[in-house]
Amino acid sequence: MKRYFPKTEKQATRDAYGDALVEWGAKEERLVVLDADLSQSTKTNKFAKAYPDRFFQMGVAEQDMLGTAAGLSLGGKIAFASSFAIFATGRAFEQIRNSIAYPSLNVKVAATHAGITVGEDGASHQAIEDIALMRAVPNMHILVPADSQATKEAVRLAIETPGPFYLRMGREATPLIYDPDEKFAVGKGKLLREGNHAAIIACGVMVAPALEAAEQLAQEGILVRVIDAFSIKPLDQELVLAASRETRGIVVVEEHNTLGGLGGAVAELVTASAPCRVLRLGTNDRFGQSGKPPELLAEYGLTKEDIVQAVKSL
Amino acid sequence: MKQDLGLVAQRVRGHVVEMIGKARSGHPGGSLSATDILTFLYFQKMNIDPQNPHWEKRDRFVLSKGHAAPALYAVLAERGFFPTEELLGLRQFGSRLQGHPDCLKTPGVDASTGSLGQGLSIANGLALAARLNGESWRTYVLMGDGELEEGQIWEAAMTTVHYNLTNLTAIVDHNKLQIDGQISDVKLKGSIAERFRAFGWHTVEIDGHDFSAIEQAFDQAEQAAVPTVIVAHTIKGRGVSFMENQANWHGSAPGAEQVEAALRELGREC
Numbered sequence: 001m002k003r004y005f006p007k008t009e010k011q012a013t014r015d016a017y018g019d020a021l022v023e024w025g026a027k028e029e030r031l032v033v034l035d036a037d038l039s040q041s042t043k044t045n046k047f048a049k050a051y052p053d054r055f056f057q058m059g060v061a062e063q064d065m066l067g068t069a070a071g072l073s074l075g076g077k078i079a080f081a082s083s084f085a086i087f088a089t090g091r092a093f094e095q096i097r098n099s100i101a102y103p104s105l106n107v108k109v110a111a112t113h114a115g116i117t118v119g120e121d122g123a124s125h126q127a128i129e130d131i132a133l134m135r136a137v138p139n140m141h142i143l144v145p146a147d148s149q150a151t152k153e154a155v156r157l158a159i160e161t162p163g164p165f166y167l168r169m170g171r172e173a174t175p176l177i178y179d180p181d182e183k184f185a186v187g188k189g190k191l192l193r194e195g196n197h198a199a200i201i202a203c204g205v206m207v208a209p210a211l212e213a214a215e216q217l218a219q220e221g222i223l224v225r226v227i228d229a230f231s232i233k234p235l236d237q238e239l240v241l242a243a244s245r246e247t248r249g250i251v252v253v254e255e256h257n258t259l260g261g262l263g264g265a266v267a268e269l270v271t272a273s274a275p276c277r278v279l280r281l282g283t284n285d286r287f288g289q290s291g292k293p294p295e296l297l298a299e300y301g302l303t304k305e306d307i308v309q310a311v312k313s314l
Numbered sequence: 315m316k317q318d319l320g321l322v323a324q325r326v327r328g329h330v331v332e333m334i335g336k337a338r339s340g341h342p343g344g345s346l347s348a349t350d351i352l353t354f355l356y357f358q359k360m361n362i363d364p365q366n367p368h369w370e371k372r373d374r375f376v377l378s379k380g381h382a383a384p385a386l387y388a389v390l391a392e393r394g395f396f397p398t399e400e401l402l403g404l405r406q407f408g409s410r411l412q413g414h415p416d417c418l419k420t421p422g423v424d425a426s427t428g429s430l431g432q433g434l435s436i437a438n439g440l441a442l443a444a445r446l447n448g449e450s451w452r453t454y455v456l457m458g459d460g461e462l463e464e465g466q467i468w469e470a471a472m473t474t475v476h477y478n479l480t481n482l483t484a485i486v487d488h489n490k491l492q493i494d495g496q497i498s499d500v501k502l503k504g505s506i507a508e509r510f511r512a513f514g515w516h517t518v519e520i521d522g523h524d525f526s527a528i529e530q531a532f533d534q535a536e537q538a539a540v541p542t543v544i545v546a547h548t549i550k551g552r553g554v555s556f557m558e559n560q561a562n563w564h565g566s567a568p569g570a571e572q573v574e575a576a577l578r579e580l581g582r583e584c
Contacts, residue, residue, distance in 0.1 A: 032446070056442065056477075064435045064469035071439020074417075074425060076370070076447070079439070095432060095466070103417050103426040 004192040004226075005215065006175035006208040013169035013204075014112040016148035018043025020155035021080065025051045028159055032072050034058050034081045036065045041171075042082040042112045062087045066095040066109070073105040078159055081107060085114035085127035085168060093133055101139045101164045108158040109134075110167040115255030116288040116296045117172045117205055126288035132260025134166040135233055141186060142233040144168045144262075146207035147177045150230055153184035161186055168204060172293050175208045177228075189236035195223035198311045199243035202253040203229045203262050206302060210253055213307035224311055235265050244270040249277035249314035253307055255297070258282035279310045319525050322392055323353040327553045328582045329388035329401050335573035337405040340413070343563040344458060345385035347489040347522070347548035352382075352389045354528045355454055364394035367421040373451050374440045376425045378433020379458035379487060380414040381565070387411050387420065395422035431464025433457060434484060438473045441482040452536075453482045460492030463501050468513070474541045475514035483535040484515075484543040487522065489550035491561040510543045522546025553580060 024031055025047055034056045039045040048055035056072075058065035062083050069079035081088065088111040089096065100107045111130065118126045134140050141163060145151040151169060158165040177192075184190070192207070193214050202210035207228045214226045225247065227239055243250055250270070252263040263280030270276055283300050297303055326349050334340035356362070360373040377386050384404060391398040396410070403409035410419045414428025425436050437455035444451050461467065474482060486506055494500050507517040516538040520527040528546070535542035550564070551557030554576040557568075568576060 032442075053446065058473065059469075059476075061466075061469035061472070063432075063466040064438075064473055067432050067435025067466065067470065068439040068442070068473060070432075071376075071425070071436040071441070072443050073439070074374070074436065075440045075443020077443050094429060095435075098426070098429045099432050099436060 001194055004177055005211055006177055009176050010173040011148045011176060012171060012173045013145050013147065013151045014043045014171060016151035017110060017112065017155065017169055018046035020152045021047040022050045024155060024159055025054065028078065030076060030078045031159065032056065032077045032079050034065050034069050034079060036060055036062045036083045036087065038083055044082045062092040063095050066092040066107070067099050069107045070099040070105050073107050079107045080110050082110045082112065084125060085111035085130045086125060089127065089130040089133045089166065097137050101137045104139045104163050106162055108165040108167060110169070112169045113171045114168045115170060115205065116283060116300060117170055117255055117293040119171070119293045119296065120290050122290040123287040128257040128283045128288060129260070130168060131232060131256050131262060132264065135260060135265060139164055140233060141165045142168070143186070143231055144203040145230060146204055146228050147174065149176070149178035149180055149182050150184060157184065157186050170205050172205065174205045177207060177211070184230055187231050187234040187236060189230055189239045190228040191225065191239060192228055193224070193226040195225040196247050197222050197224050198314050199225045199227060199247045199250045200253060200307060200311065201227045201229050201240065201243065201250055201262065201266055203232060204255065206253040206255055209302070209304045210307055212304045213311065216304065216308055217311055222311065229262050232262055232265055235269060237269060240266055240269055241274045244274040244276040249279065251279045251281065251307060251310045251314070253281045253302065255302060256282050258284050277314055279314065281306060281310060319353055319357055322357055323350050324580055326353055326385060326388040326392060328577055328580045329391070329398065330384045331554060331568060331573055331576040331580070333384050333388065333401050333404040334567045335570065336402045338567045339405055340384055340567055341381040341565045342557060342568065343491065343550040343560070344379060344487065344489065345382045346552045346554060346557065347550045348379070348382045348456060348487045349385045349552065350523045350525065351456060351485055351487065351528060351546055352385050354525060356389045356393045358529070359532055360454065361451065364422065367395055371449060371451050374424045374453045376433040376437045376440070376453065376455040377415055377427050378455050379430065379461050380427035383413065383415050386415060386423070390420070390422040430458070430461040431466040434467055434470035434474065437482055437484070438470055438477070438479055441479040442477060444481055454485065455482065456485045456487060459486055459488045459490065459502065459506060460497050460500065462486065462506060471510065471513045471515065479541050480538065482541055483532060484541070486543060486545045487548050488545050489548045491550045491559070491564065493561065493564045495561050507545045514540060516540050516542040517545060518542060519545045519547065522548035523552060555579060
C-alpha cells in the first residue's frame with residue numbers, strides 16, 4: 001500500500017483553491033466566481049485578476065451573493081461563491097437552502113477560514129457548525145480537502161458534478177499529504193493507512209495530525225487505520241462500515257463542533273448497520289476563542305497526543 | 315393579443331379564486347393584485363415559447379413574492395405551458411403546482427421562490443449571465459411591497475445598480491397591505507420609489523391595473539440608462555369586491571359560497 005505521511009512542505013487549502021480556480025478559468029468558460037469583500041483572504045482575487053469579466057464582487061452581502069450565484073446558475077453558469085465559512089453557511093443559510101439546494105442549482109459554496117484554526121480573529125469568525133448546517137440540507141454535497149492536491153480535486157469534482165456543493169477550506173498553511181497525481185471522487189474517502197486495532201477518521205486540517213498519531217501508535221505496536229473523509233456528503237459508506245466491522249472502534253477528528261459534523265455522520269451511519277464505539281474529537285460544544293492555531297488545537301483536544309490517547313482508550 | 319388582456323386577466327382571477335378555494339389554502343389577495351402585471355408580461359411583453367419552456371433565449375421571470383403562485387400558475391396555464399385543468403391541483407399532494415413556485419416541477423417557472431427577499435438577487439444573477447453570454451433576453455422580477463422589509467432586497471438593489479443591469483426590469487406590487495396589516499403600520503413607511511431612487515434606480519409609478527400604463531412603463535424601463543423599478547400601485551384582492559383592500563385576505567382561502575360569489579362577480583358561470 002502507498003505510504004501517506006505529512007510532508008514538510010506546507011500550503012493553506014485556500015491558496016490551492018485560488019490557484020485551482022485560475023486553472024479552471026481557462027478550461028471552463030461557464031465558470032464564474034463571486035466574493036463578498038474577502039477576495040484577498042479567500043484567494044478568489046487570483047481568479048479576479050485573471051478573469052475580471054467572470055468575477056463578481058458582491059460587497060459585504062453574503063445573502064445577496066448566494067442569491068446572485070443562484071441566478072447565474074439558472075443562466076447556465078457554474079457559480080463558485082466564496083466567503084468565510086461562518087458567513088457563507090451561517091449568514092446565508094436560508095439562501096443556500098431555498099434558492100440553491102431546493103432547486104438543486106449548480107452553485108458551489110466554497111468557504112475558507114473554517115474551524116478554530118482561524119486563530120486570532122476569535123469565535124465570531126470560527127465556523128464550528130458549517131458541516132452540520134450543510135449536511136442537513138437535501139441535495140447538498142460536502143467535500144473537505146486536507147491539502148492542496150485534495151483542494152484541486154475538490155474544485156474539479158465540484159465543476160464536473162452538477163448540483164450544489166459545499167467546499168470547506170482553512171486559513172492556516174498545513175502540510176501537504178498527497179502527490180500531485182492523486183485522484184479523488186465524490187462519495188469516496190481515502191484509506192491512508194492500514195490497521196485493525198482502531199480507525200481514525202479525520203477531515204481537513206486534522207488529517208495530518210491523525211497520520212502522525214497513527215505513526216506514533218505504530219511505534220508502540222498499535223496499528224490503526226487512517227481514513228481521510230474527503231467526501232462528507234455523500235460519506236464513503238463502504239470505507240466507514242469496514243472500519244467499524246474490522247476494528248475495535250472509531251475515533252473521529254474534526255475542527256468542528258462534536259455535534260452534527262463528521263462525527264455525527266459516522267455515528268449515524270454505523271449505528272444503522274455496523275455498530276461500534278465512536279469517539280468524537282471536536283470542539284465539544286464550545287465556541288472557539290482568540291489564540292494561535294496550535295494553542296487552540298491544544299485547548300480543544302485536537303492534537304496528535306489527544307488522538308493517541310483516544311485510540312488507547314478504546 | 316393586447317386587446318384581450320382584460321379578458322385574460324378576468325379568467326386568471328377566476329382560476330385564482332377557484333384554485334385557492336379548492337385547495338382551502340393559499341394567498342388570494344396578493345395573487346389578485348399581481349394578476350394584471352403577470353397577464354401583461356406573459357401575454358404581451360415576454361419573449362417565451364410555451365412549447366419549449368427551457369428555451370435558452372427566452373425572457374426570464376422571477377416571482378420574488380412567491381406566495382402569488384396561484385396567479386402565476388393560472389397565467390402560465392392560460393398561456394399554454396400546461397393544461398388549465400391542472401390548476402385545481404394547487405397545493406395538493408402529487409401536484410406539479412406547489413404552494414410556492416418550484417422550477418423543477420412546474421413548466422414555465424424560471425426560479426424557485428417563496429421565502430421572501432431572495433428574488434431580486436436571483437434576477438440579478440440571471441441578468442449577469444445574459445450579459446456575459448452577450449444575449450439579449452431580459453429578466454423581470456416581481457416583488458411585494460411588504461417584502462421590501464427584507465434586508466436582502468436592498469443588498470440586491472445595490473447590486474443591480476453597481477452592475478448597471480439595464481437588461482432587468484423590477485416591479486413592486488404595491489398593494490399597501492401585508493399579513494399583519496397596513497405596511498406603514500407594520501414597518502415600511504414613506505415612498506418606495508424614493509428609496510429606490512436613493513439607491514440609484516430609475517423609477518416609474520403607475521396604476522398597476524391599467525394595461526396601457528403598464529405597457530408604457532415597461533417600454534420606458536427598456537430605454538432608461540440605469541435599472542428601472544416600476545412601482546405599481548395595486549389593490550389587494552382586486553376584482554373580488556369583498557376581498558379588496560382587506561389584509562385578512564392575504565393568506566386565507568374563500569369558502570364554497572364565497573368562491574361562487576367571487577366567480578359570479580368575475581363573470582364566470584358556476
